Amino acid sequence: MAVDIIQGYTLVKDGVNKWRIPKFGKMRVDAVVYVNDSLKELLRDDQSLRQLVNAASLPGVVEPVIGMPDIHEGFGLPIGGVMAIEEKGVISAGAVGYDINCGVRLIRSDLEADYFTKDILYKLIERIEHYVPTGIGKKGRHKGITRVIFDDVVHNGVEAVIKAGFGKKSDLEYIEEGGKLEGADISAVSEEAQERGEEQLGTLGGGNHFIEIQKVEEILEENLAEKFGLFKGQLAVMIHTGSRGFGHQIATDYTKILWEAAKRYGIEVPEKGLAAAPIKSKEGQNYYKAMAAAVNFAFSNRQIIMFDVIRAFEDVLKKSEEEMGFKLVYDVAHNIAKWEVHGGKRMLVHRKGATRALPAGHPQNPPSYRDTGHPALIPGSMGTGSYVVVGTEKAAETFYSVNHGAGRRLSRNQAKKISKEEFERSMGDVVYNVRSYKDIVDESPLAYKDVETVVSVFEERGITIPVAKLIPLAVVKGAD
Ligand SMILES: Nc1nc2c(ncn2[C@@H]2O[C@H](COP(=O)(O)O)[C@@H](O)[C@H]2O)c(=O)[nH]1
Ligand SMILES: [Mn+2]
Numbered sequence: 001m002a003v004d005i006i007q008g009y010t011l012v013k014d015g016v017n018k019w020r021i022p023k024f025g026k027m028r029v030d031a032v033v034y035v036n037d038s039l040k041e042l043l044r045d046d047q048s049l050r051q052l053v054n055a056a057s058l059p060g061v062v063e064p065v066i067g068m069p070d071i072h073e074g075f076g077l078p079i080g081g082v083m084a085i086e087e088k089g090v091i092s093a094g095a096v097g098y099d100i101n102c103g104v105r106l107i108r109s110d111l112e113a114d115y116f117t118k119d120i121l122y123k124l125i126e127r128i129e130h131y132v133p134t135g136i137g138k139k140g141r142h143k144g145i146t147r148v149i150f151d152d153v154v155h156n157g158v159e160a161v162i163k164a165g166f167g168k169k170s171d172l173e174y175i176e177e178g179g180k181l182e183g184a185d186i187s188a189v190s191e192e193a194q195e196r197g198e199e200q201l202g203t204l205g206g207g208n209h210f211i212e213i214q215k216v217e218e219i220l221e222e223n224l225a226e227k228f229g230l231f232k233g234q235l236a237v238m239i240h241t242g243s244r245g246f247g248h249q250i251a252t253d254y255t256k257i258l259w260e261a262a263k264r265y266g267i268e269v270p271e272k273g274l275a276a277a278p279i280k281s282k283e284g285q286n287y288y289k290a291m292a293a294a295v296n297f298a299f300s301n302r303q304i305i306m307f308d309v310i311r312a313f314e315d316v317l318k319k320s321e322e323e324m325g326f327k328l329v330y331d332v333a334h335n336i337a338k339w340e341v342h343g344g345k346r347m348l349v350h351r352k353g354a355t356r357a358l359p360a361g362h363p364q365n366p367p368s369y370r371d372t373g374h375p376a377l378i379p380g381s382m383g384t385g386s387y388v389v390v391g392t393e394k395a396a397e398t399f400y401s402v403n404h405g406a407g408r409r410l411s412r413n414q415a416k417k418i419s420k421e422e423f424e425r426s427m428g429d430v431v432y433n434v435r436s437y438k439d440i441v442d443e444s445p446l447a448y449k450d451v452e453t454v455v456s457v458f459e460e461r462g463i464t465i466p467v468a469k470l471i472p473l474a475v476v477k478g479a480d
C-alpha cells in the first residue's frame with residue numbers, strides 16, 4: 001500500500017490517481033484527492049489538503065470530501081473542491097465561493113477557423129470589447145433594459161433575458177438547470193448587492209474571466225463530438241464569467257451572517273472561510289435563496305454576453321447569426337450548491353471550482369444530451385488549450401463532478417514576476433486585447449498547471465471521456 005505524507009497529512013493510495021486521507025481527529029468523513037504523481041507534488045506548497053480536512057469536519061458532510069485534479073487553495077474550501085451535505089447538515093457560503101455561478105459557456109459555429117487572419121481577429125476583439133464592458137466594477141451597456149428586468153432575471157433566470165430579446169428560447173435546453181435555479185428570492189439579498197447587480201448584467205469582469213475565440217484542434221471522440229456539433233478546424237467561442245459584484249456582495253454578506261449564526265447554533269467551524277449554518281435554519285435558507293438569485297444572474301450574464309459576441313461577429317464578417325451557424329453547445333456552472341440525489345439520498349452538493357458531469361442516460365441531462373451525457377467544459381489557459389469532456393458512470397464516485405480548469409500553479413504575485421519575453425513566448429500567436437503584457441501577466445499560461453496532465457487524471461481513472469481539444473486564437477481578458 002503506497003503512502004505519502006504531505007503537509008503533515010497521511011495520504012494512502014486508493015487506486016489509479018486517487019489518494020485518501022483517512023478520517024482522524026474532528027473529521028467526520030475521509031478526504032480524497034485525485035492527482036497523479038506530478039500534480040501531487042504541487043500539494044506540498046499549498047494549503048488545500050488542510051482545507052479539505054477542515055471541510056470534512058462540518059456537520060452532515062457525506063463521505064468523502066473531494067479534491068479535483070486542478071485543486072489549489074482558496075478561501076474556506078479549496079478551489080477544485082466538492083463537498084456534499086445531507087439534509088440535516090449545514091450550508092456554507094465559502095464552499096460555493098465569492099463568484100457564485102462562475103462558469104463557462106461554449107458556442108460553436110459553421111465557420112472554418114483558418115479563415116480568421118490576425119487582422120480579422122483584432123477587429124473581432126475590438127468589436128467584442130465595444131459591446132461587452134471588461135474589467136472590475138464596469139457597468140453594463142444594456143443597463144437601461146437590465147434594470148427593468150432585474151427582478152425577473154434573479155427569480156426566473158435566462159428565460160427573462162430571452163424575453164427581453166437576448167437570444168432564443170431553444171438556448172435554455174443547453175444551459176445547466178435550464179438557466180434557472182429554483183428557490184431564488186430577492187428579499188434575501190442586501191440592498192447593496194442589488195444595486196451592484198442591476199448595473200452589471202452583460203459585463204465580463206476582471207482577472208481570470210475571458211471571452212476566447214478558439215479553434216477545434218482535435219476531435220478525441222468522434223461520435224460524441226458529432227452529437228455536440230463539433231468538428232476539426234471549427235471556430236468556437238468560450239465565455240468564462242460569473243455573477244460579478246452581485247454574487248460577490250452576497251458571498252461577503254453571508255460569510256458574516258453564517259459565521260455569526262454558526263456560533264449561535266453551536267457549530268464548530270474550523271475557519272471563517274467555511275462559515276456555515278444548518279440548511280434548515282433561517283440563515284441557511286436565506287443564503288440558499290440569495291445564492292440561487294446570483295446563480296440566475298450569472299447564467300443570464302453569460303446569455304447577454306453571448307448575444308453581444310454574436311453581434312460583434314455580425315458587424316465584422318457582415319453575415320447573419322444564421323449564416324455563421326452560431327449555436328450554444330452548453331453552459332455549466334463551477335461555483336454552486338445544488339440539491340441532488342446520490343445513492344438514493346438527497347444532498348446539497350457544494351462545488352467550488354468543480355463542474356458537474358452527468359453521464360449518458362442520467363435523467364438530469366437536458367433532453368438533447370440524454371443519450372450522450374452533457375458536455376463538461378474545461379478551460380486550460382489563454383495560451384495552451386481547453387477541453388470538452390463527458391462524465392462516465394464511474395463519476396458517481398465524485399458526485400458526478402470533474403475539474404473546472406487547469407488550476408493555478410503560481411499565485412498572482414508569483415506570476416507578476418514572469419518576464420515580457422517569457423510571457424510573449426507562452427502566448428505564441430494568440431491575439432489579446434491589452435496594450436501592456438503587465439495588465440495580464442498574472443493570467444499567463446505559465447501561471448496555470450499543465451492542462452493535458454490535469455485532464456489525463458480523470459481520463460486514466462475512467463471518470464471522463466475527452467471529446468475535443470480547442471486552442472485559443474484570440475482572447476479578450478478582463479484587465480483594468
Ligand atoms: N482558455 C482559457 N482558460 C483560462 C483562461 N484563464 C484561466 N483559464 C482557466 O480557467 C480556469 C477557471 O478557473 P477559475 O477558478 O478562475 O474560475 C482556470 O483554472 C484556468 O485553467 C483563459 O484566458 N483562457
Ligand atoms: Mn469567476
Ligand SMILES: [Mn+2]
Pocket residue numbers: 102103240334
Ligand atoms: Mn471561474
